[in-house]
Amino acid sequence: MVATALAATGEDSPLVAQAISAARSIDGFGVDVAATLSWCVEVGKSAPFIGYGRTRELWELLAATAAVDVAAARMLEPHLDALSILRQAASAFDHDSAFDKDNVCDGVGADAESTWGVFAAEGAAGKTLVARHSADGWRLNGTKPWCSLATHLTHALVTASVDGGRQMFAVNLRDAGVRPHAGPWVARGLQNVVSADVDFHDVPAIPVGDAGWYLQRPGFAWGGISVAACWWGAAAPLTDSLLGAAQSERADQVALVHLGTVDEAMWSARSVLVEAAGLIDDGGSAVIGERLLANRVRGTVFSAATRALSEADAALGPLPLVADERHARRIADLHLYLRQHHGVRDTERIGRALVEAAGESQ
Numbered sequence: 001m002v003a004t005a006l007a008a009t010g011e012d013s014p015l016v017a018q019a020i021s022a023a024r025s026i027d028g029f030g031v032d033v034a035a036t037l038s039w040c041v042e043v044g045k046s047a048p049f050i051g052y053g054r055t056r057e058l059w060e061l062l063a064a065t066a067a068v069d070v071a072a073a074r075m076l077e078p079h080l081d082a083l084s085i086l087r088q089a090a091s092a093f094d095h096d097s098a099f100d101k102d103n104v105c106d107g108v109g110a111d112a113e114s115t116w117g118v119f120a121a122e123g124a125a126g127k128t129l130v131a132r133h134s135a136d137g138w139r140l141n142g143t144k145p146w147c148s149l150a151t152h153l154t155h156a157l158v159t160a161s162v163d164g165g166r167q168m169f170a171v172n173l174r175d176a177g178v179r180p181h182a183g184p185w186v187a188r189g190l191q192n193v194v195s196a197d198v199d200f201h202d203v204p205a206i207p208v209g210d211a212g213w214y215l216q217r218p219g220f221a222w223g224g225i226s227v228a229a230c231w232w233g234a235a236a237p238l239t240d241s242l243l244g245a246a247q248s249e250r251a252d253q254v255a256l257v258h259l260g261t262v263d264e265a266m267w268s269a270r271s272v273l274v275e276a277a278g279l280i281d282d283g284g285s286a287v288i289g290e291r292l293l294a295n296r297v298r299g300t301v302f303s304a305a306t307r308a309l310s311e312a313d314a315a316l317g318p319l320p321l322v323a324d325e326r327h328a329r330r331i332a333d334l335h336l337y338l339r340q341h342h343g344v345r346d347t348e349r350i351g352r353a354l355v356e357a358a359g360e361s362q
Contacts, residue, residue, distance in 0.1 A: 016061045019043045023068055030069030033152050033192050037115045039072075040079045045112065049084050050222045056277035062226055063233030070333035073230040074193050075149065081223045082116035082157050085168070088219050089209045107137070107206040108172040110155050117156040119198070120168075120214070121146035129200060131160035131169060138169060138207060140200040148195040150180035157208055158200075164211030177201040189329075189336030218286065221294035225276055227340055228301040232269055234334045235305040238312045239266060241327065245315055258315035262308045269304035272297050292353045295346045302341045309334060 022042070026035050047061060048054035058080070066073035123145030130142045140160055150156070153173050159166050171178070181196040214220065239262055246255040276297045279285040285293050309331065320327040 013057050013060055015046060015048075015057065016064050019047075019061060020064050020068060023065065023072065030072035030075075031192055033075070033149065036072050036075055037079075037149070037152060040076045041113055041115055043076060044079055044083055047080050047083075049087050050219065050226065051084075051088075051280050053281050055222075055280050056274060059226065059229035059273055059277055062229045063236065066230045066233030067236050070230075070234040070330055070337060071190050071193050073233060074190055074333075074337060077226055077230050078118045078148065079116045081226060082118050082155075084219060084223070085118070085157055085208065085214070086170075088217055089213075092213070092217070093209065107204065108155060108170050110170065110172070114155045115153045117147065117149055117153045117173075119144050119147045119150075119156050120159045122159075123197075127197065129158065129160040131162050131167060131205060136204075138205040140169065140171065140203040140205045142200060144198050144200065146195050147180065147198040148193055150178075150196070150198045151182070151194070158205070159214060160205075162211050166215065167211040168208040168214040169205035170208050171200075171203055171205050173198075175203050177203040187336055189332035189334070218290045221290035222280055222285075224294045225273070225280075225297050228298045229273055231305045231334070231338060232266070232273060232301050234330065234337060235308040236266060237330065238308045239263060241312060241320070242315055255315060258311045262311045265304035265307045269301045272300045289353060289357075292350065295350045295353075298341060299346055299350065302338060305334065305338060 019039075023029050023039060026032065026039055028035060029039070030036055043061070048058040050058055062073055062077055062080075065076050121144075123143070127143045127145050129140060129144045131138055131140050133139075140158065142160070144158055144160075147156070150173060156171055156173055157168055158171055159168050173180070177200060179199040179201070181198065183194065183196050185191075185194045185196055208214070209217070239259070242255075242259040242262055245251060246259045248255070276285070276293060279288065279293065312331070321331065322328070
């Protein structure tokens with residue numbers, strides 16, 4: 001399955017090959033959260049930063065990981081995203097451009113072995129995280145929803161409300177004032193990647209950028225495409241499953257149609273990812289518009305992954321869903337992971353961007 005993902009995303013990278021080899025050596029990779037997060041830390045020490053000339057290699061790494069185990073990619077992506085955000089903040093605010101986590105986040109005790117999450121979701125009324133500055137520095141109080149793996153991670157980048165809007169902060173999740181909830185989490189997909197509320201009570205925090213910077217930076221849109229690379233990699237092995245079915249002695253032309261349909265969709269999505277990586281690295285994404293590019297890529301990959309799920313269900317029937325643990329877990333994991341796409345709302349944003357651009361050119 002990994003070979004399929006790597007072959008479809010470009011030339012094999014020594015970094016990717018080494019990372020996946022290490023992943024396969026972990027007993028319970030993607031299920032053993034502690035072991036998988038330790039692997040994420042080691043990968044993060046040499047993984048490329050997005051937007052610095054090796055974006056395609058980064059997305060190959062994420063896709064290849066998802067091809068092995070979807071949950072593992074769901075753990076790796078935010079860890080690498082957090083490291084990238086810290087790097088971008090260091091550059092944007094005149095810190096050491098070589099990026100030293102100890103320098104950027106010394107106040108929260110982070111080091112090279114820290115495991116990171118990014119908690120930036122906003123919840124319903126009553127679930128608000130507020131940051132206030134005093135003589136003792138910044139403190140966080142309130143509740144943050146949808147915090148993935150908060151009981152396992154050591155640190156996180158968290159968005160909170162400030163007078164100027166929303167601002168990002170680095171926090172130590174082992175602080176006595178941090179209380180992660182165990183649920184509710186009855187998910188059948190990504191069962192070990194629990195995403196639940198976290199309560200913060202007078203928790204010290206270090207600002208990462210000014211108010212509004214997190215959402216305004218180009219890297220915000222780029223990170224959304226990194227998630228799409230995981231979707232693509234998670235769906236890629238379904239092509240292998242359809243190929244096996246089409247090679248069966250009992251296969252008919254319909255099996256070939258299912259296979260060809262998914263191949264078309266996945267190849268198109270792969271091409272879009274490759275082009276987007278080049279645009280980000282050479283600055284072309286700024287000309288198109290970072291968010292427009294991200295919404296286009298995410299929509300294309302989402303459609304391809306959704307088509308792969310649908311065609312696999314139709315072609316393979318119920319047997320692998322009840323008798324093949326890896327296949328059944330992949331299907332459930334990918335279904336839930338794809339819910340990070342905002343559906344027609346993201347499509348509406350594409351249309352709105354095009355209308356606004358047309359108006360500006362008249």
